[in-house]
Amino acid sequence: MKLAVYGYGNLGRGVECAVKQNADAELVAVFTRRAPETVKTLTGVPVYSADRVLEFKDKIDILIICGGSATDLPVMTPALAENFNVIDSFDTHAKIPSHFDNVDNAADKSGHIALISAGWDPGMFSLNRLYASSILPEGKDYTFWGKGVSQGHSDAVRRIEGVVDARQYTVPVESALEAVRSGSCPDLTTRQKHLRECYVVAEEGADLARIENEIKTMPNYFADYDTTVTFISADEMKEKHSGLPHGGFVIRSGKTGLNKEHSQTIEYSLKLDSNPEFTASAIVAFARALNRMAIRGITGCKTVFDIAPGDMSPLTPEAMRKMML
Amino acid sequence: MKLAVYGYGNLGRGVECAVKQNADAELVAVFTRRAPETVKTLTGVPVYSADRVLEFKDKIDILIICGGSATDLPVMTPALAENFNVIDSFDTHAKIPSHFDNVDNAADKSGHIALISAGWDPGMFSLNRLYASSILPEGKDYTFWGKGVSQGHSDAVRRIEGVVDARQYTVPVESALEAVRSGSCPDLTTRQKHLRECYVVAEEGADLARIENEIKTMPNYFADYDTTVTFISADEMKEKHSGLPHGGFVIRSGKTGLNKEHSQTIEYSLKLDSNPEFTASAIVAFARALNRMAIRGITGCKTVFDIAPGDMSPLTPEAMRKMML
Numbered sequence: 001m002k003l004a005v006y007g008y009g010n011l012g013r014g015v016e017c018a019v020k021q022n023a024d025a026e027l028v029a030v031f032t033r034r035a036p037e038t039v040k041t042l043t044g045v046p047v048y049s050a051d052r053v054l055e056f057k058d059k060i061d062i063l064i065i066c067g068g069s070a071t072d073l074p075v076m077t078p079a080l081a082e083n084f085n086v087i088d089s090f091d092t093h094a095k096i097p098s099h100f101d102n103v104d105n106a107a108d109k110s111g112h113i114a115l116i117s118a119g120w121d122p123g124m125f126s127l128n129r130l131y132a133s134s135i136l137p138e139g140k141d142y143t144f145w146g147k148g149v150s151q152g153h154s155d156a157v158r159r160i161e162g163v164v165d166a167r168q169y170t171v172p173v174e175s176a177l178e179a180v181r182s183g184s185c186p187d188l189t190t191r192q193k194h195l196r197e198c199y200v201v202a203e204e205g206a207d208l209a210r211i212e213n214e215i216k217t218m219p220n221y222f223a224d225y226d227t228t229v230t231f232i233s234a235d236e237m238k239e240k241h242s243g244l245p246h247g248g249f250v251i252r253s254g255k256t257g258l259n260k261e262h263s264q265t266i267e268y269s270l271k272l273d274s275n276p277e278f279t280a281s282a283i284v285a286f287a288r289a290l291n292r293m294a295i296r297g298i299t300g301c302k303t304v305f306d307i308a309p310g311d312m313s314p315l316t317p318e319a320m321r322k323m324m325l
Numbered sequence: 326m327k328l329a330v331y332g333y334g335n336l337g338r339g340v341e342c343a344v345k346q347n348a349d350a351e352l353v354a355v356f357t358r359r360a361p362e363t364v365k366t367l368t369g370v371p372v373y374s375a376d377r378v379l380e381f382k383d384k385i386d387i388l389i390i391c392g393g394s395a396t397d398l399p400v401m402t403p404a405l406a407e408n409f410n411v412i413d414s415f416d417t418h419a420k421i422p423s424h425f426d427n428v429d430n431a432a433d434k435s436g437h438i439a440l441i442s443a444g445w446d447p448g449m450f451s452l453n454r455l456y457a458s459s460i461l462p463e464g465k466d467y468t469f470w471g472k473g474v475s476q477g478h479s480d481a482v483r484r485i486e487g488v489v490d491a492r493q494y495t496v497p498v499e500s501a502l503e504a505v506r507s508g509s510c511p512d513l514t515t516r517q518k519h520l521r522e523c524y525v526v527a528e529e530g531a532d533l534a535r536i537e538n539e540i541k542t543m544p545n546y547f548a549d550y551d552t553t554v555t556f557i558s559a560d561e562m563k564e565k566h567s568g569l570p571h572g573g574f575v576i577r578s579g580k581t582g583l584n585k586e587h588s589q590t591i592e593y594s595l596k597l598d599s600n601p602e603f604t605a606s607a608i609v610a611f612a613r614a615l616n617r618m619a620i621r622g623i624t625g626c627k628t629v630f631d632i633a634p635g636d637m638s639p640l641t642p643e644a645m646r647k648m649m650l
Contacts, residue, residue: 017583039347042583054568097643109632117650123454127634131449132648134610134637135603137346186348256606258342258367262598264606268453271506273587278460281589282583283461290566303593305635305645310628312459318422321631324458325421325442325451 001291003058003284004029006080007066008039008047010244011089013063014280016042020282022263024314029056055323057083060292061294062287065090075101081106081114081301085294087287089119089279096122104301112295113245114301118286119279120270121145125250127304128268132252135266139254144172144193148246148275156221157198160214164235169197172249183253183263199241201234246275274275326616328609329354329381331405335371335569336414339605341367342390347609349639354381371592382408386619387612389413399424404430406439406626411620412612414444414604421447429626438619439626443611444604445595446470450575453593457577461589464579465510467499469518473571473600481546482523485539487531490559492566494522497574507579508588515638523553524566526559571600610637625628 004020005012008030018042021028026067036047048056053063062233067073069092081103090099096117104120107114117123121143129141144258157166176193179186185296198215202208213237215222216251232240272278289311292293293302330337333355334620343357345368346354361372373381378388386408392398402413406428421442432439437472442448444467454466456620480492494495500519504511523540527533537554540545557565578590597603611629614636617628637646 014581017581020583021581062435093650097647100646120356122650124460127456128521128593129649130634130645131452131610131639134613134634134639135449137608137639183596194339254341256342256346256599256602258345264598264603265596266449267592267596269592271508271590273589274581276502277581277587278589282460285456286461303650305633305638305642305650306633308631308633309455309459310630313455313630314459314462317630319453320497321425321628324454325418325628325630 001288002026002028002059003287004031004060004063005045005066006050006053006076007062008032008034008041009066010276011066011280011283012043014274014277015066016045016302018281018284021281022288022314024288025284026115028060030188034239041245053080056085056197060084061291062087064283064287066255069095073127074102077114077116078102081112082110083112083114085290086289087115087118087283089123089283090117091119091122093122097166100301100303106260108300111299113290113299115286115290115303115307117303120272120282121248123282123286123304124270125248127254128250128266130305132250132254132266133266136252136254136266137139138256138260139252139264140248141252142188142193143248144177146170146194146246146277148272149241149244149246151245153198153221156218157200157215160210160211162203163200164203165237167199167203167237169199170176171195171197177249177251180251180253181265181267183265185253191226193224196222196225198227198229199232199237200229200230201237218219223303225280243273244275245273246278247271271308288314309316326350326386326613327353329356329385329388329613330391331356331375331378331388331401332397333357333359334391334607335434335534335601336391336409336605337368337389339602339604340391340557340608341370343526343600343606343609345504346606347474347613347639348625349613350609353385360523366566369427370492376447379408381514385409387412389608389612394420395578396398399427402439403427406437408437410438410442412440412608414448414608416441416444416447418447424459425626425628433625437626438615438630440548440615440628442613442628443608445597446573448533448604448607448629449592449595451574452592452648453575453578453591454500455630457575457579457591457593460580460589463581463585463627464589465579466575466577467513467518467573470573471495471519473573473597474566474569476520478523478546481543482525482540485536487528487536488525489528490526490543490562492524494524494563496522496531497521505576506579506590506592510578516551519550520565521547521550521554523554525563526558527556568598569600570598572596600623613639621644628638
């Protein structure tokens with residue numbers, strides 16, 4: 001399958017690396033809104049201006065849109081679905097229904113197929129919430145994130161006066177995880193589920209107490225959490241905090257039996273050295289499925305819930321049944 | 326959907342309990358090879374002789390076949406697929422390809438749909454092996470089982486002279502789990518992955534040393550494992566070992582990045598108080614999907630790899646996208 005990437009940041013680079021690991025996939029183009037001559041791909045994939053994407057209308061099986069969920073994807077995905085089969089990783093959970101409708105309209109009219117919100121959350125975590133709740137209807141599920149870097153929270157800290165650089169880790173609370181795993185279906189507040197750890201490089205002479213206080217009391221981002229703030233040097237930031245690790249847990253526990261006498265617990269977890277590379281790897285597997293569905297003539301907007309898992313594998317159905325079932 | 330159970334043992338009872346938790350499902354009949362008047366269902370579902378199953382040809386959406394994999398299912402599933410949409414939990418991994426072919430022939434000819442090998446392994450574990458290997462092509466996956474009761478191994482111990490009763494637990498080795506989780510992709514022998522714990526009630530005056538030795542050296546079952554044997558009283562057996570807990574882990578770790586510099590680990594685990602009830606709960610969710618596929622006119626034999634996860638949920642696609650994605 002011929003893939004292309006629209007938007008070349010961490011996720012786009014991740015797709016480029018993931019394609020190398022899949023013999024049936026080829027990355028034929030990278031599209032950028034920057035001046036193409038200023039963008040160098042990791043593996044020599046040609047770079048084109050985003051304006052020229054329509055020239056590739058019949059040369060790409062699936063276009064992977066690597067834009068931001070806040071302002072890019074709500075516009076880009078419906079627009080590009082008019083001419084391409086597309087995948088995005090739209091992750092503003094509350095706005096998924098309207099994004100779906102917009103993309104579905106565009107893809108349906110143009111006879112293309114689109115997959116929105118592919119990745120791990122939304123994506124593999126969503127699948128696990130769905131499978132687990134379908135199997136254990138009487139139960140409760142919990143999603144924990146981390147330990148991992150939250151780009152949005154890191155940015156929020158960087159905007160504080162006197163902050164030169166910042167990295168924020170979301171950390172699941174171990175005792176909350178254990179309570180959930182025990183099958184006791186606890187009610188947990190925001191504060192009980194996650195901690196927030198901030199590593200901050202401050203300007204020389206900055207008022208550290210003020211910065212710490214501004215972080216800890218920031219509404220929406222930190223006020224509802226137990227937050228730690230650690231001031232470090234720029235060197236230490238670079239050395240210890242330049243990666244983008246992430247991960248998390250989806251746990252559902254439920255009851256079965258005539259009198260609900262048995263506890264059953266399903267847990268799915270990810271431990272990722274690189275969040276964007278894992279997201280990209282998942283997207284490439286979903287792209288394989290989407291391409292197969294497109295070949296079958298299926299159109300419109302889909303989600304990971306619509307994708308038969310077997311379509312994601314490079315193996316034949318026979319090999320899958322023999323080796324994986 | 327109208328379900329029926331063919332074979333009323335632990336799994337059949339589990340299905341009966343699971344149906345109670347799903348408002349869109351109804352268990353209309355239990356078929357047994359025993360004298361029907363000797364079988365009492367947990368919730369008053371009517372019991373019929375297996376000989377009468379054809380009388381229900383158009384009264385059942387999905388027939389769930391709860392027989393043994395060794396001799397029952399290879400015969401029952403293809404035969405019943407001539408007249409019903411069927412699900413089984415065939416779990417002899419090596420014989421899945423030929424079982425698939427037999428069931429596919431029968432279902433295809435009769436215009437029915439069949440799902441074989443549904444449950445958790447094969448079933449949810451298979452799905453997780455498939456998803457994880459599709460996302461991380463360069464990696465290795467590991468399946469661990471337990472801690473849980475192995476019926477086959479318990480039976481093997483019971484056949485030894487002087488043994489009155491026995492329960493065998495398969496136990497994953499914690500250090501092996503940790504090595505796998507670390508991302509080091511270790512090569513593990515059978516012995517390094519699982520321990521076998523046996524609890525044995527011996528006849529009065531039996532030669533305990535001989536029994537222990539016969540267990541530990543039994544080919545295929547125990548000789549390749551570190552096995553512990555603990556002699557207990559019949560009372561203790563009843564009190565502490567009458568449940569059927571099980572569970573396990575599917576872990577895949579793989580590398581991503583231009584130079585494979587990042588480790589990524591995916592882990593799926595189950596901790597089950599009741600193995601048959603969980604298997605049954607999964608089967609009922611798969612039955613919902615199969616029924617929807619049948620309504621769409623899909624025929625032939627399927628596996629869990631062919632089932633779009635959204636079809637397993639009682640929620641509408643809109644609700645799923647809003648609440649689960």
